[in-house]
Amino acid sequence: xxxxxxxxxxxxxxxxxxxxxxxxxxxxxxxxxxxxxxxxxxxxxxxxxxxxxxxxxxxxxxxxxxxxxxxxxxxxxxxxxxxxxxxxxxxxxxxxxxxxxxxxxxxxxxxxxxxxxxxxxxxxxxxxxxxxxxxxxxxxxxxxxxxxxxxxxxxxxxxxxxxxxxxxxxxxxxxxxxxxxxxxxxxxxxxxxxxxxxxxxxxxxxxxxxxxxxxxxxxxxxxxxxxxxxxxxxxxxxxxxxxxxxxxxxxxxxxxxxxxxxxxxxxxxxxxxxxxxxxxxxxxxxxxxxxxxxxxxxxxxxxxxxxxxxxxxxxxxxxxxxxxxxxxxxxxxxxxxxxxxxxxxxxxxxxxxxxxxxxxxxxxxxxxxxxxxxxxxxxxxxxxxxxxxxxxxxxxxxxxxxxxxxxxxxxxxxxxxxxxxxxxxxxxxxxxxxxxxxx
Numbered sequence: 192x193x194x195x196x197x198x199x200x201x202x203x204x205x206x207x208x209x210x211x212x213x214x215x216x217x218x219x220x221x222x223x224x225x226x227x228x229x230x231x232x233x234x235x236x237x238x239x240x241x242x243x244x245x246x247x248x249x250x251x252x253x254x255x256x257x258x259x260x261x262x263x264x265x266x267x268x269x270x271x272x273x274x275x276x277x278x279x280x281x282x283x284x285x286x287x288x289x290x291x292x293x294x295x296x297x298x299x300x301x302x303x304x305x306x307x308x309x310x311x312x313x314x315x316x317x318x319x320x321x322x323x324x325x326x327x328x329x330x331x332x333x334x335x336x337x338x339x340x341x342x343x344x345x346x347x348x349x350x351x352x353x354x355x356x357x358x359x360x361x362x363x364x365x366x367x368x369x370x371x372x373x374x375x376x377x378x379x380x381x382x383x384x385x386x387x388x389x390x391x392x393x394x395x396x397x398x399x400x401x402x403x404x405x406x407x408x409x410x411x412x413x414x415x416x417x418x419x420x421x422x423x424x425x426x427x428x429x430x431x432x433x434x435x436x437x438x439x440x441x442x443x444x445x446x447x448x449x450x451x452x453x454x455x456x457x458x459x460x461x462x463x464x465x466x467x468x469x470x471x472x473x474x475x476x477x478x479x480x481x482x483x484x485x486x487x488x489x490x491x492x493x494x495x496x497x498x499x500x501x502x503x504x505x506x507x508x509x510x511x512x513x514x515x516x517x518x519x520x521x522x523x524x525x526x527x528x529x530x531x532x533x534x535x536x537x538x539x540x541x542x543x544x545x546x547x548x549x550x551x552x553x554x555x556x557x558x559x560x561x562x563x564x565x566x567x568x569x570x571x572x573x574x575x576x577x578x579x580x581x582x583x584x585x586x587x588x589x590x591x592x593x594x595x596x597x598x599x600x601x602x603x604x605x606x607x608x609x610x611x612x613x614x615x616x617x618x619x620x621x622x623x624x625x626x627x628x629x630x
Contacts, residue, residue, distance in 0.1 A: 193221035197231035201248055202239025204419060205384050206271055208326070208335040210237045212297050213270070215325035220301035224327065228255055233266045233304060238273030240350045243521035249273055250285070257287050266307050268292065272354035275316045276524060282312050293317060294355045295340065297324050323365065332380060332572050332582075332602050334373035338366055338404065339385030343394070344422065346449075347460045347527035348492065348520065351386050358387065360395045363404050370411040379602055380570055381408060383418040389425040402429045409437045414604065415570060415585070420487075421446045424462040426471045431478040442479050443513075443587035446471070447487035451506030452499035455492050460527070465506060472510050483513040483586035488547060491520040491540035493531035500543050507547065511554050513588065517547045552614040559588070559612035566622065571603045584617070591618035 196217050200210040213235060214224055225231050234256050239245035249269065256267045268290040269281055275293035282288055290307040292300065293316035306313040328334055341355040370381050383405075385391065391401040398404075408416055416439050423446050434440050450456050453464045463471075475482050488503060507515070519540040522529040569590045571582035580592045580599045584607075592599065592607045599605060599621060609619040 193223050194232040195225045195230055196222040196233050196235070197225050197228050198235045198237060199252065200237045200271075201245050202237075202241060202271065204335060204382070205337070205386065206237055206239055207329070208337060208384055209271065209294070209297065210235075211326040211328050211335065212324045213237065213300060214327035216297050216300055217304075218327050219325055228259055228265075231265060233268070235268045235270060236273075237271040238269055240272040240276050240354055240523060242518055242523075244518075246273060253285055253287050260287075266290070266304065268304070268307070270294075272350065275354045276350060278316050279314050282314065288312075290314070291316065328378075330378075330572070332378065332570060333382050334370075334376075334378040334380070335382045335384055336366060336369050336373070337361060337384050338388060338401075338418075339391055342386035343390075344387065344462075345460060345527070347458060347531075348489065348523065350523040350526055353525045355386065358385075358390060358394055360391050360393075360398050363398055363407055366404065367407055367411055370408050370413065374412050377602070379413065379604065380415040380417065381411075381413040383408065383416065385418075385420070387420065387422045387425065388418045389421045389427070389430055401425075402427070402433050405430070405433055405440060406437060409439050413439060416440045417443060417587070419445045423448070423468050423471055426475070428474065428478070431475050434475075434482070435479045441585050441587065442482040443485070443585070444475055444479075444482055445485045445487075448503075448506060448510075449487060449489050450492065450495075450499070451503035452495070453502075455495055455499050455502075458494065458528070458531075459489075459492065465502065468506070469509060481586055483588060484510060485514045485587070486510075486512050486516070488515050488517045489520050490517065490543040490547060491535040493520070493528055493534055495520075495535055500546075504546065504550065507550060507554070511558060512551065513558065513586070514555060515547065515551045517544055517551070519544055556612065556614040559614065559617055562588075562609050562617055563612055564609065566606050566608050567617065567619075569605055569607045569621075571599055571601050571605060573601050574599075580621075581616075589616040591616055593618075593620045595620040595622060 198210050200207050236249050238249040259265050266289045270292040272294050274291045281291050290303050291314045339360050341358045342351045343358045389401045392398040451465050522533050567584040569582045571580050574580050584590050605621040606623045607619045608622050609617045611618045
């Protein structure tokens with residue numbers, strides 16, 4: 192049996208997909224994945240730098256490895272955006288850390304671990320290429336496929352350009368080859384990933400734009416295609432038209448607003464106004480029937496006044512998002528906003544966060560209750576310990592499905608009659624299987 196590997200991941204879906212790549216590279220090198228730190232010879236924490244809280248969570252987990260070392264030797268590595276930004280300072284601050292790597296360059300990990308085994312404490316950061324590495328996929332239903340790496344927008348609060356470098360688009364032939372392989376392996380859903388997917392190709396015009404890529408991926412034959420995340424500035428009518436007319440592209444759009452205040456949006460360097468955002472959402476809803484719009488929102492950005500926050504709440508009320516990933520602002524190293532001073536108190540940030548979350552829960556409940564009595568098509572992802580199957584409707588809403596007359600399993604597409612709703616999910620009974628296929 193090879194060396195045993197345990198990976199913990201924090202942050203976005205890009206990080207989760209990169210953990211699949213880490214696992215794939217190390218499996219090829221003879222490592223075996225395990226589910227507990229207590230069973231591992233090598234522990235990797237794939238960390239996030241987007242917010243201070245995410246960074247601190249990683250540091251809090253180092254103690255678990257220290258505790259395990261009282262019984263036997265265990266190597267600990269920290270990677271991802273956290274490794275890229277903090278680099279050697281992680282080794283200086285935490286003697287328990289044996290090696291550090293960045294947000295790419297995962298193909299070099301076997302050698303890096305060998306160096307650490309020899310009592311060296313190596314650091315490998317600064318690579319800017321998109322790794323072509325094998326993935327040990329964590330889902331049997333959805334295959335994540337990277338189409339861009341990095342970001343060139345330089346929003347004033349965001350560490351991604353510093354952690355992952357400028358945006359680089361991946362060749363469409365490589366993307367389609369990976370999609371075709373995943374479809375052949377039985378994956379029914381493809382999730383296209385990038386910090387800003389709808390700017391695909393802007394750095395390499397010969398690759399075409401995101402709309403042309405989306406159509407090429409659709410022709411590879413997956414039952415469903417999703418993509419995340421989108422930038423409001425690059426949300427074109429052509430993309431919305433493709434979402435409306437290409438059968439296997441899901442009617443779900445995750446597009447980050449971040450604030451509803453024009454003053455704050457300008458300070459964030461977002462490149463659009465509140466009215467422009469509202470116009471794009473209205474266009475999306477007029478073009479794509481049943482589209483579910485979800486978003487990200489930051490509260491407590493430097494200088495955010497009560498009127499600025501009220502403008503964000505007005506945006507939430509007017510758009511009625513399906514869900515919101517809301518977070519308190521925290522200054523990130525190297526970013527422009529870190530120089531502004533973190534002048535909104537923690538108490539105010541917490542109050543504003545709770546206000547957003549409470550209102551969003553009510554909106555989500557009201558929107559979900561409107562779907563009671565409808566029949567929705569659900570791609571099943573798994574089964575809870577209590578025996579309830581769960582999955583996603585085409586619009587990305589979570590659905591809990593009782594089997595009814597159907598024998599259900601992950602990967603099944605089933606029609607579910609919605610009988611109840613909460614702010615987090617729909618629930619109902621599967622009434623029939625759905626056979627799908629696309630050219």
